[in-house]
Amino acid sequence: MVKPTKEKVEVGQEFTVEIGAMVHGGHALAYPKGNTAFVRHAIPGESARIRITEVRSKFIRADAIEILNASEHRVQAPCVWAHPGGCGGCDFQHVELSEQRRIKGAIARESLMRHAGVDPGEAEAIPLRDDHGLHWRSRMRWSVDQGGNAGLLAVRTHGVLPIDECILATRAIAAAKVTERQWPGVESVHTVQGSNQAVSIWADRELIDGGRKVTQHVHDREWEIGASDFWQVHPDAAPAIVDFVIAAAAPQSGERWLDLYAGAGLISAFLGEAVGAEGRVHAVESYRSALRDGRRALADLTQVEFIEADVSTWNLPSQVDGIVLDPPRRGAGVEVMAAIAAAQPRAVVYVACDPVAFARDASFLMGAGYALAEFSVLDAFPMTHHMECIAKFVPGAQSDLGPVQAIKVNRIR
Ligand SMILES: C[S@@+](CC[C@H](N)C(=O)[O-])C[C@H]1O[C@@H](n2cnc3c(N)ncnc32)[C@H](O)[C@@H]1O
Numbered sequence: 001m002v003k004p005t006k007e008k009v010e011v012g013q014e015f016t017v018e019i020g021a022m023v024h025g026g027h028a029l030a031y032p033k034g035n036t037a038f039v040r041h042a043i044p045g046e047s048a049r050i051r052i053t054e055v056r057s058k059f060i061r062a063d064a065i066e067i068l069n070a071s072e073h074r075v076q077a078p079c080v081w082a083h084p085g086g087c088g089g090c091d092f093q094h095v096e097l098s099e100q101r102r103i104k105g106a107i108a109r110e111s112l113m114r115h116a117g118v119d120p121g122e123a124e125a126i127p128l129r130d131d132h133g134l135h136w137r138s139r140m141r142w143s144v145d146q147g148g149n150a151g152l153l154a155v156r157t158h159g160v161l162p163i164d165e166c167i168l169a170t171r172a173i174a175a176a177k178v179t180e181r182q183w184p185g186v187e188s189v190h191t192v193q194g195s196n197q198a199v200s201i202w203a204d205r206e207l208i209d210g211g212r213k214v215t216q217h218v219h220d221r222e223w224e225i226g227a228s229d230f231w232q233v234h235p236d237a238a239p240a241i242v243d244f245v246i247a248a249a250a251p252q253s254g255e256r257w258l259d260l261y262a263g264a265g266l267i268s269a270f271l272g273e274a275v276g277a278e279g280r281v282h283a284v285e286s287y288r289s290a291l292r293d294g295r296r297a298l299a300d301l302t303q304v305e306f307i308e309a310d311v312s313t314w315n316l317p318s319q320v321d322g323i324v325l326d327p328p329r330r331g332a333g334v335e336v337m338a339a340i341a342a343a344q345p346r347a348v349v350y351v352a353c354d355p356v357a358f359a360r361d362a363s364f365l366m367g368a369g370y371a372l373a374e375f376s377v378l379d380a381f382p383m384t385h386h387m388e389c390i391a392k393f394v395p396g397a398q399s400d401l402g403p404v405q406a407i408k409v410n411r412i413r
Contacts, residue, residue: 004031004033004034005034006033006034006035007033007034007035008033009032009033009035009052009055009060010052010055011052011053011054011055012051012052013051013052014049014050014051014052014065015032015033015049015050015052016047016048016049016050016068017030017031017032017037017039017047017048017050018030018046018047019039019042019043019044019045019046019047019048019064020044021044022043022044022103022106022107023038023107024107024111024354024355024356024385025038025091025385026040026091026092026384026385027039027040027042027061027091028042028043028044030042030048030050030062032050032052032060032062035059035060036058036059036060037050037052037059037060037061037062038059038060038061038062039061039062039063039064040061040062040063040064040084040091040155041063041064041065041083041084041094042064042067043070043071043073043074043094043095043099044071045071046064046067046068046069046070046071046074047067047068047069048064048065048066048067048068048069049064049065049066049067049068050062050063050064050065051063051065051084053156054156061156063084063085064084065084073095073096073099074094074095074096075094075095075096076094077090077093077094078093078132078134078167079093079166079167079168081152081161081163082094085154085155086154086155086161087152087153087154087155087161087163087166088152088153088154088155088156088157089152089153089166089168089384090168090383090384091383091384091385092383092384092385093383097127097132097133097382100125100133100379100382100383101124101125101126101127101379102124102125104124104125104377104379104385104387105122105123105124105125105377106122107355107385107387108120108123108125108355108375108377108387108389109121109122109123111355111356111358111359112355112359112362112372112375114359115356115359115360115362115363116359116360116362116363116366116372117363117366118362118366118371118372118398118404119404120372120375120391120404121403121404123375123376123377123406124377125377125378125379125387126376126377126378126379127379127382128234128236128237128240128378128379128380129236133379133382133383134167134168134382134383135167135168135169135170135171135174136168136170136233136234136235136236136382137166137168137169137170137173137233137234138170138173138192138193138194138233138234138235139190139191139192139193139231139233140166140169140173140178140190140191141188141189141190142178142179142188142189142190142191143158143160143187143188144160144183144186144187144188144189145160148182148183148184148185148186149162149179149182149183150178150179150181150183150189151163151179152166162179163179164179164180165179168382168383169191170193170235172193172197172198172199173191173193173199175199176191176199176201176209178191178201183203186203186204187204188204189201189202189203189208190202190227192210192214192227193214193235194214194215194216194225195215195216195217195235196215196217198210198211198214198215199214200212200213200214200227202227212226212227213225213226213227213293214227216231216238218238218239218242218266218269219239219242219270221269221270221297222297223264223265223266223293223294223297224293224296224297225264225293226289226290226293228287228289229263229264229287229289229290229293230263230264230287230290231263231264231266232266232380233380233381234380234381237378237380237388238266240378240380241266241267241351241378241380241388241390242266242267242270243409243410243411244376244378244390244407244409245267245270245324245349245351245390246270246271246274246410247407247408247409247410248347248349248374248390248391248392248407249271249274249322249324249347249349249392250347251271251274251275251279251321251322252274252275252279252321253274253275253276253278253279254275254276254278254279255275255279255280255321255322256275256279256280256281256282256317256319256320256321257271257275257279257280257281257282257320257321257322257323257324258281258282258284258316258317258320258322258323258324258325258343258345259271259281259282259283259284259324259325259326260284260311260323260324260325260326260327260332260336260340261284261285261311261325261326261327261328261332262283262284262285262290262294262306262326263285263287263290263294263326264285264290264291264293264294264297265283265285265294265295265297265298265304265306267324267326267351268281268283268294268298268301268304268306269297269298269301269304271304271324272298272301272303272304273301275303276303277302277303278303279303280303280305281301281303281304281305282305282307282317283298283304283305283306283307284307284309284311284314285306285307285308285309286308286309286310286311288308291306291308294306311325311327311332311336312332312333312335312336316339316340316342316343317343318342318343318344319343319344320343320344320345321345321346321347322345322346322347322348322349323340323343323345323347323348323349324348324349324350324351325340325348325349325350325351326350326351326352327352327357327361328353329353329354329357330354330357331352331354331357331358331360331361332361333361333364334364336361337361337364337365337368338364338368340365341365341368341369341370342368344395346394346395347392347393347394348365348370348392348393348394349390349391349392349393350362350365350389350390350391350392350393351388351389351390352388352389352390352391353386353387353388353389355377355387355389358389358391362391362393365393366393366398369395369396370393370394370395370396371393371394371395371396371397371398371400371401372391372392372393372398372401372404373392373393373394373401373404373405374391374392374404374405374406374407375389375390375391375392375404375405375406375407376389376390376406376407377389377390378390390407392407
C-alpha cells in the first residue's frame with residue numbers, strides 16, 4: 001500500500017480507506033491522508049469508511065463505521081456491545097474464529113521476525129477448546145458508575161457501559177448476576193471463579209460472597225488461590241501451558257531448574273515432579289500472597305523451593321540445567337535475559353502473553369548465544385487480540401538449528 005504525504009486530520013473526520021495488515025493490539029493499519037491509523041472493527045483487505053477517534057503526533061486511532069467491501073472472514077459479532085464506541089473488552093468479535101487464530105499466529109511470527117530476526121514459520125494460535133470462543137473468562141473486573149451500577153468500560157474511556165451480560169464470562173460468573181445488583185460507593189466488583197465453579201465476589205477489597213480463596217485443579221494437583229494472586233483466566237489455559245512447557249523443557253530426573261515469575265508455582269509443581277526428589281526447582285516470585293499459596297499447594301514436593309525475590313535483582317545461580325520464565329506483560333528485559341544466558345542452561349522455556357515484549361527479550365537472549373528451537377501460540381483469549389506464546393531456546397547459532405519446530409505436546413496426565 002502506498003503511503004501518501006501526511007496531512008493534518010481531526011477527531012470526528014471520516015475517510016474511505018483500504019484496510020491493511022492487522023497489527024498487535026487488535027487494530028488494522030490504514031493511511032488516511034498519509035497518517036498511520038490504527039483501525040478497530042476492520043479486517044485486512046476490506047475497504048471501509050472510518051471515523052477518527054484520536055489524533056496523536058505519530059499515529060491516529062479510528063473506528064471502521066461502514067464496511068464497503070467486506071472480508072470473507074467477517075461475521076456478525078455475537079455480542080451487541082461489540083461496535084464502534086462500544087465495549088473495550090473484545091477486539092475480534094467481527095472476525096471468524098479460525099481467522100482470529102490465523103491473525104494471532106501471523107502477529108507473533110511478524111514480531112519475532114521484526115524484533116529478533118528469526119522466522120518461526122506459520123503458527124496458527126491453537127484453540128484450547130472446541131467451542132465458539134465464548135464463556136471462558138473466569139476472572140472479571142466490573143466497573144461501577146456514580147449511580148452504583150456495575151458494567152464494563154467503553155473502549156479507551158472510563159465510561160461504564162450498562163452491559164447486562166458479557167458472553168465471554170463463564171456461565172458461573174454470568175449466574176452471579178453482578179449487573180443486576182446495586183453497588184453504591186463501590187469502584188469495582190471482581191468475580192473470581194475456581195475449577196469447581198464456585199465464584200467469589202469482591203466489592204473493592206471487601207468479600208461479598210463465596211470464599212476468600214478459590215480452588216484451582218490442574219491435572220491431579222490442587223491450589224487454593226487468593227483473588228489477587230495471578231492465575232490464568234481461561235479455565236483450560238493452566239493445564240495447556242503446563243503441558244506445552246513440560247513438553248518443551250523435557251526436565252529430567254535429578255536436574256536443577258529455575259521457574260522465574262513463578263506465581264503460586266503452577267509450572268514449578270510439574271517441573272518438581274519431573275526432576276524428582278534428587279532434583280531441585282527454585283520458584284522465584286515477588287508477590288507474598290502467591291508465595292504463601294504456592295508453598296501450601298506444593299508442600300509435598302520438598303525439591304521445590306519458593307524464593308521471595310524480584311527477578312530483576314535476584315542473583316541467578318551460575319549453573320542450572322534449565323530455566324522457565326513467565327514474566328508479566330512488559331517482559332523480562334535485557335538484564336534478566338543476560339543473567340539467564342550467563343547461567344548456561346541447556347534449555348530456556350519462555351511463556352509470554354505479549355508477543356512484542358517477548359520478541360524483544362528473544363533478541364536479547366539470541367544475542368547472548370541462544371537460538372529459537374521450538375515455538376507455539378495458544379488462543380487463550382478468544383475474541384480479544386491477546387494470546388499466549390511458548391518458546392524453547394537452546395544454546396547455539398540459529399543457522400545451525402534448521403527450521404523452528406512447533407512444540408510437540410505430550411499431555412502429562
Ligand atoms: C504471568 S504471571 C505467571 C505466574 C505463573 N507462572 C502462572 O502461570 O501461574 C507473572 C508473575 O510474576 C510475578 N512478578 C511480576 N514481576 C516480578 C518480578 N520483578 N519479580 C518476581 N516476580 C514478579 C507476578 O506477581 C506474577 O505472579
